[in-house]
Every structure is written in structure tokens, then in C-alpha cells.
Amino acid sequence: MVYTHASLCESMRLYPPVPLDSKEATEDDVLPDGTVVKKGMIVTYHPYAMGRVEKLWGPDWIEFSPERWLDRDTVTGKWSFVSRDPYMYPVFQAGPRICLGKEMAFMQMKRVVAGVLRRYRVVPLVEEGVEPVFMSHLTAKMKGGFPVGIVERGQRF
């Protein structure tokens, strides 16, 4: 489940379910970097863009690499999950208003992945190399969806 957890985090780094989120200032404020925010101003943070920043994720940011979330113990050889600062990975928000259902969401996602993949292979029905076209809404969408085939394990497609 450690690798599944890392794969889910990596999927949501590149395709966050809430791609951007806006807040309105209820009073004058100053952000930690010195940016002045006046009452009534709208501030948007952008998990979709932040998941693609080279300074945060390195030159291989475009690669789907669950390994970037994993660390291997040199003695036991065991893999463990390395979590990130939510302010660097705000897929579930950060701070006091962080998503209350985060752990439940991971439990559900892992349950579905384990339940489906144990019996079926999920095969993309698009040509090799075709990337989903991102559509920015409150929750992320893909233009035209992403067609897949469900094949029972042991059967040919």
C-alpha cells in the first residue's frame, strides 16, 4: 500500500482534483512573503501549477514518478512514504482549513484501487502518448473524459 499511496499522491500532483481555489480577504493582510492583500481582494492558490514547478519538484517534474514520494532504508531495504509540506503540495489545502476528509479520501482511493486492480486491468483506449486535456473547473475535468477498457485478469484484450 506504500507504493499505491505514493502513486495516488503523484497522480494528484499532476492532476489535482481541486486545481485552483480562491479566497476573499475579510480584512487587510500581509502574506509571509510581504505581499500586501487589501480587504476584499481575491487571492487564488493554484495546486495544478504548483505541482509543475521545477523549483519545487526538480527537472523531472513532468515525469509520473511515485518514487519521488518514497525513501528506502539502506539497512532493511524497506520502502517508506515521505510526506511533503502541505504548503508545497496544497492538493488538500493547508493550515487550519486543510481538508477534513483527507485520510478518508486516501482510504477510499486505496480501497477502490486494490479492489479493482486485484481482478481487472485498466487499459487506456487512447493512442500511446496521448495526454488528457485539462479543463479548469472547481473540480478537475478532462476534455472528452479518458476512455479506458476493463479487462478481467488472465483474459486477453
Ligand code: HEM
Ligand atoms: C481526493 C479527494 C479530496 C480532495 C482533493 C479534497 C480537497 C479539499 C480542498 C482543496 C479543500 C479546501 C477547500 C477550500 O478551502 O476552499 C477541502 C476541504 C474540505 N474537505 Fe476535502 N477533499 C477530498 C475529499 C474529501 C472527503 C472524502 C471528505 C469528507 C469525507 C472531505 C471533506 C472536506 C471538508 C469538511 C472540508 C472543509 C474543511 C474546512 O473548511 O475547515 N474532503 N478538501
